[in-house]
Amino acid sequence: MSAAFTLYDYxxxxxxxxxRLFASLLxxxxxxxxxxxxxxxxxxxxxxxxxxxxxxxxxxxxxAGGQVLTETNAMLAWMALHDGGAQTPWFPAVDPALGxxxxxxxxxxxxxxxxxxxxxxxxxxxxxxxxxAAKRAGLKHLRALELHLTDRxxxxxLWWAGAHPTIADLACFPYVALSPDAGLEHDGFPxxxxxxxxxxxxxxxxxxxxxxxxxxxx
Ligand SMILES: N[C@@H](CCC(=O)N[C@@H](CS)C(=O)NCC(=O)O)C(=O)O
Numbered sequence: 001m002s003a004a005f006t007l008y009d010y011x012x013x014x015x016x017x018x019x020r021l022f023a024s025l026l027x028x029x030x031x032x033x034x035x036x037x038x039x040x041x042x043x044x045x046x047x048x049x050x051x052x053x054x055x056x057x058x059x060x061x062x063x064a065g066g067q068v069l070t071e072t073n074a075m076l077a078w079m080a081l082h083d084g085g086a087q088t089p090w091f092p093a094v095d096p097a098l099g100x101x102x103x104x105x106x107x108x109x110x111x112x113x114x115x116x117x118x119x120x121x122x123x124x125x126x127x128x129x130x131x132x133a134a135k136r137a138g139l140k141h142l143r144a145l146e147l148h149l150t151d152r153x154x155x156x157x158l159w160w161a162g163a164h165p166t167i168a169d170l171a172c173f174p175y176v177a178l179s180p181d182a183g184l185e186h187d188g189f190p191x192x193x194x195x196x197x198x199x200x201x202x203x204x205x206x207x208x209x210x211x212x213x214x215x216x217x218x
Contacts, residue, residue: 003063005060007030007059008048008059009033009057011034011209014113014174014175014178018170018174019075019076022076025170026083028079028082028083043057056070058075060075073106073110076091076171079167090165090166098162101168102160102166105161105168106168106171112172114134115134115141115175119183119184120179123182123183139184146191148160149194149195150191158194159195177199
């Protein structure tokens, strides 16, 4: 099967991992171009800035049509629609109840990048940001997610919204799973732990450094 898209990718990036994880869950083939994010800062090279003036990773170029996407949430939406069309359970965009809830989750996922993601970059690569402020913001996000998932689980749900995992779960999963890298442990968050386990149990689940696979019990 030919590649559906090219991914400009960095192995330790939680945002790039969202795309690799979803591609693995969908068994969607793609071509990866490794970018030396650190220490090379290649994402800010002339070549990369001409693709994405924001200077962030990931960047996706779709094979059909050559669309350039620079927002992870847009890439997840593209993949869901490319795979399953309007009926895809991963992105029930036009469902009057679920569609807006998934959008809430996508925005929450972006907030995780700006809090836990930055705290992690600071802790791991000494990124020049206020690491303590990012960590405090990350803790608030974990507390908010715990409340949301507790309510969902009391009502018999498991995922961010609805009965099927959606791109909202995938937008949130990496930085929550990686939060111990930023000094934010999961011990006080039982609903989050249950949800992390559920995502890691999905058929086709793929890992990245810092996220362990489940022990194979099957
Ligand atoms: N809004 C972008 C943000 C992506 C982002 O923040 N990526 C990080 C790597 S995980 C990055 O490239 N940061 C570049 C920098 O801070 O120089 C998205 O959601 O895709």
